[in-house]
Amino acid sequence: MAVLEVRDLCARYSASGPEVLKGISFSVEADDFFAVIGPSGSGKSTLIRCINRLVNPSGGEILFYDREVTKLRGRQLRLLRRDIGMIFQEFNLIDRMSVMDNVLSGRLGYTGNLRTLFRAFPRDDIQHALNLLDQVGLLEFVDKRADELSGGQRQRVGIARALMQNPKLLLLDEPTSALDPKISREVMSLIKRMTTELKVPCLCNIHDVTLALEFCNKIIGLQDGKKMFDGPAEEMDQSMLDKIYEMEVL
Amino acid sequence: MNKALAPPTAAKPTVDDIIRSQRRTRYARGAFFTLLLIMVVWSVKVTVIDDTDWARIGSLANVLKATNRFIGIDFSLFPTLIGPAIETLMIACLGTLLGVILCIPAAWFGAHNITPYKPITYPLARLMMTLSRSIHEIVWALFFVAAVGLGPLAGVLALAVRSIGFIAKMTAEAIEDIDPGPVDAIRATGGNDFQVVIYGILPQVLPQVLSVVVFEWEINIRRSAILGLVGAGGLGLVFFRQMNTFNYHGVTTVILAILLLILLGEVFSYFARKAVI
Amino acid sequence: MNRALDRQPATPQREWSRFKFPGSLIKYGIWLSILVFLAYTVKYLDIPLDRLLGMFGRLGSTLANRYYPPDIEYIMDLDYLEYVVETIQMAYLGALFGLLASIPLGWFGSYNMTPSRLYVFPIARLISMGCRSVHEMIWAILFVTIIGFGMLPGVLALTFFCTGFAAKLFAEEIEAIDMGPVDAMRASGANLFQIMLFGVFPQVRVAFTGIAIYTWDVAFRAATVVGFFGAGGMGWYLKRNILQIETERVAAILLSIIFLVLISEVLSAWARARVMKMK
Numbered sequence: 177m178a179v180l181e182v183r184d185l186c187a188r189y190s191a192s193g194p195e196v197l198k199g200i201s202f203s204v205e206a207d208d209f210f211a212v213i214g215p216s217g218s219g220k221s222t223l224i225r226c227i228n229r230l231v232n233p234s235g236g237e238i239l240f241y242d243r244e245v246t247k248l249r250g251r252q253l254r255l256l257r258r259d260i261g262m263i264f265q266e267f268n269l270i271d272r273m274s275v276m277d278n279v280l281s282g283r284l285g286y287t288g289n290l291r292t293l294f295r296a297f298p299r300d301d302i303q304h305a306l307n308l309l310d311q312v313g314l315l316e317f318v319d320k321r322a323d324e325l326s327g328g329q330r331q332r333v334g335i336a337r338a339l340m341q342n343p344k345l346l347l348l349d350e351p352t353s354a355l356d357p358k359i360s361r362e363v364m365s366l367i368k369r370m371t372t373e374l375k376v377p378c379l380c381n382i383h384d385v386t387l388a389l390e391f392c393n394k395i396i397g398l399q400d401g402k403k404m405f406d407g408p409a410e411e412m413d414q415s416m417l418d419k420i421y422e423m424e425v426l
Numbered sequence: 427m428n429k430a431l432a433p434p435t436a437a438k439p440t441v442d443d444i445i446r447s448q449r450r451t452r453y454a455r456g457a458f459f460t461l462l463l464i465m466v467v468w469s470v471k472v473t474v475i476d477d478t479d480w481a482r483i484g485s486l487a488n489v490l491k492a493t494n495r496f497i498g499i500d501f502s503l504f505p506t507l508i509g510p511a512i513e514t515l516m517i518a519c520l521g522t523l524l525g526v527i528l529c530i531p532a533a534w535f536g537a538h539n540i541t542p543y544k545p546i547t548y549p550l551a552r553l554m555m556t557l558s559r560s561i562h563e564i565v566w567a568l569f570f571v572a573a574v575g576l577g578p579l580a581g582v583l584a585l586a587v588r589s590i591g592f593i594a595k596m597t598a599e600a601i602e603d604i605d606p607g608p609v610d611a612i613r614a615t616g617g618n619d620f621q622v623v624i625y626g627i628l629p630q631v632l633p634q635v636l637s638v639v640v641f642e643w644e645i646n647i648r649r650s651a652i653l654g655l656v657g658a659g660g661l662g663l664v665f666f667r668q669m670n671t672f673n674y675h676g677v678t679t680v681i682l683a684i685l686l687l688i689l690l691g692e693v694f695s696y697f698a699r700k701a702v703i
Numbered sequence: 704m705n706r707a708l709d710r711q712p713a714t715p716q717r718e719w720s721r722f723k724f725p726g727s728l729i730k731y732g733i734w735l736s737i738l739v740f741l742a743y744t745v746k747y748l749d750i751p752l753d754r755l756l757g758m759f760g761r762l763g764s765t766l767a768n769r770y771y772p773p774d775i776e777y778i779m780d781l782d783y784l785e786y787v788v789e790t791i792q793m794a795y796l797g798a799l800f801g802l803l804a805s806i807p808l809g810w811f812g813s814y815n816m817t818p819s820r821l822y823v824f825p826i827a828r829l830i831s832m833g834c835r836s837v838h839e840m841i842w843a844i845l846f847v848t849i850i851g852f853g854m855l856p857g858v859l860a861l862t863f864f865c866t867g868f869a870a871k872l873f874a875e876e877i878e879a880i881d882m883g884p885v886d887a888m889r890a891s892g893a894n895l896f897q898i899m900l901f902g903v904f905p906q907v908r909v910a911f912t913g914i915a916i917y918t919w920d921v922a923f924r925a926a927t928v929v930g931f932f933g934a935g936g937m938g939w940y941l942k943r944n945i946l947q948i949e950t951e952r953v954a955a956i957l958l959s960i961i962f963l964v965l966i967s968e969v970l971s972a973w974a975r976a977r978v979m980k981m982k
């Protein structure tokens with residue numbers, strides 16, 4: 177069964193604006209680490225943000241475990257988002273909160289308003305957060321403020337926060353573009369290791385084609401909102417890459 | 427990976443540690459807010475509950491009835507509002523302008539990079555600014571009414587003096603933030619101090635200063651609308667008269683007129699500031 | 704100019720003038736109309752320009768003769784000091800209630816975080832604009848006529864005024880936040896309240912504290928005069944002495960106001976510096 181099935185997805189940012197996604201279809205299986213590549217402005221972020229509805233699609237269908245999600249609202253939408261973790265290019269941590277609170281904020285979808293107000297998370301959540309922080313190697317940093325960390329450390333907090341949700345799918349929007357090449361590779365392999373362990377399928381925007389080929393088993397190539405390529409990573413070759421990135425040269 | 431970097435003595439935190447420390451912050455915060463609450467309740471009791479003549483206010487129904495008197499518009503007042511409205515607007519304009527003129531020395535003395543003699547002129551300017559801001563416009567107006575008599579002039583002077591503080595402070599800050607490059611360049615071509623100000627400083631701060639002036643003008647409309655309460659002309663006088671003759675619909679009408687004037691001012695200042703920046 | 708071009712095609716004579724045809728004309732036109740307007744204003748308001756300078760001289764002598772020396776004993780009186788305490792209490796209650804009301808109002812009136820851009824946003828904006836536009840003196844007079852003399856109308860007047868004042872600043876602050884953490888919270892399935900607590904509040908906390916201090920400053924200044932029309936505090940003393948032409952006492956009261964405002968300014972400047980360091 178497909179975890180995620182996207183059919184003819186279209187998106188635009190304003191009613192009169194240009195179409196940013198022009199009918200994209202693909203499906204993600206349970207053990208996939210899916211890469212979305214394409215030149216800047218081709219619509220990668222938009223695609224990923226449509227899936228957890230941070231951007232509302234203007235047409236098409238998104239099936240998440242066979243459930244149509246493009247029309248969800250309110251509580252139903254929050255329950256969907258709770259099942260989909262997300263990791264951001266700019267980390268999007270809450271700078272003035274501690275690492276612990278940042279990781280715990282991944283549980284907000286499971287937490288009531290009163291507990292949120294007093295930041296009184298259940299014991300199990302704290303235990304879970306400690307385990308995750310241990311796995312990403314930040315256990316000593318629990319009480320540090322998020323803005324005191326380095327880029328790589330911040331992204332690890334972001335990973336822990338996303339996994340805190342016990343997600344059934346992980347969305348990654350260029351998780352390594354703000355990091356230097358060495359740290360990028362470390363972070364990618366950390367993500368790969370943990371998601372394989374937890375059996376979480378991933379959909380990952382990535383700028384760096386070598387990283388994509390190294391860590392991902394399937395690839396989608398986007399160009400100007402259209403799908404140019406969809407297949408196993410092994411089938412990707414230089415001529416295809418040239419075709420996908422030709423617009424960027426111009 | 428990072429474990430090697432961590433100090434060797436750092437013990438691994440356990441769930442209990444974290445829950446305990448969280449609880450501690452929660453208690454501290456709770457104590458703080460309880461204290462605050464007690465203080466507030468106490469002053470509410472002293473200032474509001476004990477001080478108020480509850481018998482006079484009577485029931486909530488009475489209050490609502492008293493409020494209800496204000497609902498309605500006195501259309502017959504319209505023709506008499508136009509003159510004072512224009513007067514209010516003009517007092518605001520002149521007051522702001524005079525304020526700008528008066529603030530030139532204050533801004534010059536108050537910017538620590540161009541103040542002529544720092545130990546004396548700088549504190550002097552700061553004192554001027556604080557004096558201007560710390561006295562409410564009503565008090566300034568009373569003061570000038572006593573000095574120059576009833577009428578718009580007192581209002582203009584009051585607004586001017588009251589405006590010095592803010593305009594001068596913002597201008598001085600803008601001057602302190604300028605790029606020293608152009609100033610050095612003018613100096614290097616042999617310009618004197620006056621030329622430095624005109625060519626090196628003024629062009630850099632002008633947009634900001636103009637925007638501050640427009641902002642202050644907008645606030646001055648609001649202020650000039652009430653100066654009439656103490657006899658300094660404008661809509662405030664009409665307001666006072668309606669209040670004294672118990673024409674509550676008239677009071678509402680005047681307030682609406684003031685709101686309209688302020689709205690106009692806001693729209694104008696929005697576009698003016700856009701044009702300036 | 705055309706002929707010049709014909710003769711020397713390689714290096715045309717360039718002409719430059721400060722005056723550019725439509726642009727400069729409009730600019731000078733605007734300045735001219737401003738001047739005309741100002742001249743007309745002076746005439747309309749009947750301002751005796753010729754006597755203006757003399758007036759300042761008179762002002763100086765009035766100050767020296769009638770307002771000096773200030774009657775310091777009068778303001779050292781216990782009764783008066785009680786009014787000072789009342790003024791402070793009124794100011795801080797007004798500021799506090801105003802701030803409490805303006806937090807939700809600022810949230811609802813911020814374009815990026817409002818629960819509904821179509822309904823809640825304009826209503827919140829309208830309320831805060833209304834509160835802000837009506838001068839605190841007018842609020843005071845209105846409340847005095849509705850509920851009578853005393854501190855309650857003063858506190859209410861200050862509350863309304865502070866609400867409008869702070870709500871606008873809060874809303875602007877919320878509109879200036881980084882939306883990244885907000886997106887992250889939304890993506891984790893948090894509701895709007897949780898997003899405010901985790902995504903927005905930590906970002907604006909310091910700025911809000913600064914605004915709160917600023918609001919206190921403004922409220923305190925206003926509190927010294929709302930008593931003028933019977934709304935409690937030292938304003939009432941001021942009015943009474945002005946009416947009785949007790950100029951030396953008036954001078955003393957004014958001095959005490961300036962002194963108090965100075966203290967409050969120093970304290971809040973210190974507090975603001977502390978808060979900024981906390982960042």
Ligand SMILES: Nc1ncnc2c1ncn2[C@@H]1O[C@H](COP(=O)(O)OP(=O)(O)OP(=O)(O)O)[C@@H](O)[C@H]1O
Pocket residue numbers: 189196214215216217218219220221222223383
């Ligand atoms: N909030 C927005 N409002 C309007 N247009 C937007 C918005 N965000 C993105 N766009 C437009 O949508 C198009 C696709 O943007 P998107 O961010 O999805 O590209 P991307 O492939 O992620 O690029 P990058 O690699 O630079 O992150 C771009 O043309 C962009 O200008």
Ligand SMILES: [Mg+2]
Pocket residue numbers: 220221222350
């Ligand atoms: Mg992107």
